[in-house]
Amino acid sequence: MAVSYNHKEVEKKWRKKWEEHPVNVEDGTKEKYYCLDMFPYPSGNGLHVGHWRGYVISDVWSRYKLMQGYYLIHPMGWDAFGLPAENYAIKMGTHPAKSTAQNIANIKRQINEIAALYDWDREVNTTDPDYYKWTQWIFVKMFQEGLAYEKEMPINWCPSCKTGLANEEVVNGCCDRCGSEVTKKNLRQWMLKITKYADRLLEDLDKLDWPEKVKKMQTEWIGKSYGAEVDFQVEGMDKAITVYTTRPDTLHGATFMVLAPEHKLAAELATDETRTAVEDYIMKSSMRSNVDRMQDKEKTGVFTGSYAINPLNGAKVPIWLSDYVLADYGTGAIMCVPAHDDRDFEFAKKFQIPIIQVIAKDGKEIENMTEAYTEASGTMINSGEWNGMESAVLKKEAPVMIEKMGIGKKTTNYKLRDWVFSRQRYWGEPIPIVHCDKCGAVAVPEEQLPVLLPDVESYQPTGTGESPLADIAEWVNTTCPCCGGPAKRETNTMPQWAGSSWYFLRYVDNKNKEQLVSREKADKYLPVDMYIGGVEHAVLHLLYSRFYTKFLYDIGVVDFDEPFTKLFNQGMITGKNGIKMSKSKGNVVSPDDLVRDYGCDSLRLYELFVGPPELDSEWDDRGIDGVYRFLNRFWNLVTDSIEANVAVTKEMVKLRHKMIYDITTRLEAFSLNTVISGFMEYNNKLIDLAKKTGGIDGETIQVMIRLIAPFAPHMAEELWEKAGNTNSVFDKENGWPEYDEALMADDEVEVAVQINGRTKAVITVAKDIAKEEAIAKGKEALGDKLTGNVIKEIYVPGRIINIVAK
């Protein structure tokens, strides 16, 4: 009788062996495969079973690639700058450098429990000066290329985190980090001109093997639209207002115009009668937050008293102000066609503005219109020379026509905004800029990088819009690199995303003192072949990284312009009832106890077995017993069979090839939960077969071990050794098992026999039986169950016989 599997001993043994003899070595003959995890920020809470899942998925995939003969780049590091780390330190009354180091040590310990093949020689830490030197270097390059610029403007401000935020960091008007309502604050900011890359970021999505969901989110975030700018003269003023519209086909239907309250002409348009109301409205709007505005059930607005002239037909249209028009999109002014736009319709109804239909739906005007007709489908009416044209055609042609008429121009617009890049916090990379009265903003010369973050006692955010660094006179006061005169350092720091936008490049050359990454290594090991992580970074990290990569491509640092060829988003592991695991909810499951009780291999398998890797799964501790039992049965079957040493049978060969086929195709399809159930299924079949034959033959044993190796690496190594091998199961020469379709084919197949689509019997027939013969046998099996007249007989080879009878 076999001794049951002792996970503690075996896992300890192989951890040590792997440390002494790494299994992932570059020998100069292998092709590279770069499998990347989204690196964690070292939270004080440590890892829970949800974090584990992503790492297990990537490690299984990595080990599979390793066995296929690739040299793996499978690194790990720390995204350690940023708000969460700083807030945690403040809460604990410690310095972020200290708490971060502690948290990294703890999480590293936990990550090692996963037994993932991380190459710790490649480790990076975004807070390491040798690392952030290059984060700053990229900024300097961007500054030199005119992509980083200073601007004073109203930005999103989190009153709780006391810092400015990028648009991407504001979710439903609230801070992505802490959930506080975001307000506006006028601040001098460093901005990155990501908008210059909008088209490339949009178009290159096509070349990526990414989940459609993420591509779509980025597409919508970039938000490109096509239309025209049209100039409306203001009556009685020597001024024109330019509007942006995607529906120039409806220009004849414009019965009013609305300007954002922040529009520069807004106040000027007021007449003596309307001045009080207009100024009042502008002031009130300026005080309202985004959240406030979004909660509006009804549109608000005020008539300026002025009129504009529709350049196409000379119609006089009133100019209104309303906060449903956004100041920072398009031109901050719109022409309003209430008949064909929902918002304009609502506004016109409320303020009793005429509605003119210019598209005939189904050939005629809509009577008693109750909602706008927004589709560009139908014939133009009430549109002068455009009458009779198809709206859909006109929509495309109108911009050019308008341009020819000299009343506007064809144009495009984006929702994407430039990236607000400064943070008024301590724990981040100092922006490497010096302000000089004579020379203005000057980049710190490359040889003086990094600009070290000063080590200080007090680093709490000020809340004034000044960075805490501004208080450190000896750090702030410096000399201008340009003229040598007195100058002051930039005191804002970079957002957390700065360090994470390029870390995957540094892994392949993390000790390079001269360059961010050597071109040779970049060409050899990059880009990333497979990137695995949660979907939460769809428009943050993943967009920023693409932007950085494109920039570095443009300046010749790397020779590719997309960083991540393939992306996989794993689902979240939640607590009971789909509630997100969090300390405050008290539903966090730590992997530590489970590893101790069931072993790393069991937890690895269970993390995959809980459900499809791309979907969220509820965690239930009890299920781990199932995979634990399976591993024990697997162990017993293999060890018993090694002892029994039986000869191979034909049936066994067939089962072996079927097993290789099933496991491999499921693995290739990333259906990891069904890989595990497949192992269980085949194990049961093999146990049954072994009962008849006395055991499993040697070749099948070796295949079983190799197949399970990426999933349960410790057990696989131990069994591999027990089976008489002297090398590691992950050794290139073992390879991944291959199947032969000819050998897995059955001679006989089971076929269901149905009457009118309902199964009445099951028969076994030869695989290549003729239709007539199959049907005859089916009828025979049915016997007197078959009554009535046979109308039709269907035979689907190897699957089903259906007799249609009445």
Add this chain to the structure above:
RNA sequence: GCGGAUGUGGCGGAACUGGCAGACGCGCUAGACUUAGGAUCUAGUGUCCCCGACGUGCAGGUUCGAUUCCUGUCAUCCGCACCA
């Protein structure tokens, strides 16, 4: 409001291009072995009015045949949210 995903036993979930719904596992029931069992093994386990019928959120449709395709609808989750 718009867009997307999901919906299958007591539970997690399987089911390839339409072809035996419920694989695999948890849980549960019974038995075996045991001083013992939260160990292990064996058998069973969708529902019901159980020789039959009904069953994949709901209502229709296409088909010899639908978890799978089509139309409508409901629920949950996620993303976007006055972007003209």
